[in-house]
Amino acid sequence: MARPSKPLLSRERIVETACALVDAQGLEGLSTRRLAAELGVSGPSLYNHFRTKDEILEAVADAVSAQVDLSMFDEGDGRDWQTALHDCAISYRAALKAHPHIIPVFARGPGRRPAALRVADAIFGAMVRAGWPPAQATHIGALMRYFITGSALASFAQGFVDDAAAYDPADYPHLGQAHLLAERGQRVDEGAFETGLRAIIDGLAVQYAAVAHG
Incomplete structure (x- = not known):
């Protein structure tokens, strides 16, 4: 079976990409549409892992807490x-x-x-x-x-x-x-x-x- 051309979407990949967007553009720079585009997926794909943008931001904050x-x-x-x-x-x-x-x-x-x-x-x-x-x-x-x-x-x-x-x-x-x-x-x-x-x-x-x- 051929391997997928792009890495499979995961919570970790979403959070990592969202964190990079927030770091670069601030909270206002993060939208589900922009995040989906960065990940190369359709917007609805994100909702298999997070219900809302706020949930994504909470996960980003938690990833930063994990660095302590x-x-x-x-x-x-x-x-x-x-x-x-x-x-x-x-x-x-x-x-x-x-x-x-x-x-x-x-x-x-x-x-x-x-x-x-x-x-x-x-x-x-x-x-x-x-x-x-x-x-x-x-x-x-x-x-x-x-x-x-x-x-x-x-x-x-x-x-x-x-x-x-x-x-x-x-x-x-x-x-x-x-x-x-x-x-x-x-x-x-x-x-x-x-x-x-x-x-x-x-x-x-x-x-x-x-x-x-x-």
Whole structure:
């Protein structure tokens, strides 16, 4: 029997192609018609695997969640909860930075997305094992998601222009160097993320001491 001229359609192939479209053109660039054309199939073929465009976007978001390294939460890994939380946050942000256009879908929460739920489960489980009460472990998981997704959603540095005249010292006496931020965007944003992450974890460590001796 002759082999098919094109790879058979699968959920994995649909998600991979949809992710590439979203990465290149944003959420508005994804339509079932455009996706079908990229895959070389008819539109109705997609509905054998996904009922709606929203389901496809949920699957793309979940595929990005699957890129988050969770090995630091393995019981035999050996990292303490602070280091594990830090290392997971770095991996989580890297996954989102690689696919920034899908971040608004993350704002809906993990829902029924398996990989996203595994991230939430791993963080919650590790915090409870470390001695955090379940309610506070839930708050920590939520806090990390707020901070990481927010930091990946936009660049602070790229919010400034490279025109020194835009920051008249008469109006902004402390922004004399603000026009230099744009060209240093990645370094500024990564430094800000690390500073914020450290502040969060150090603050949690203070709370943890109170929990441990409470």
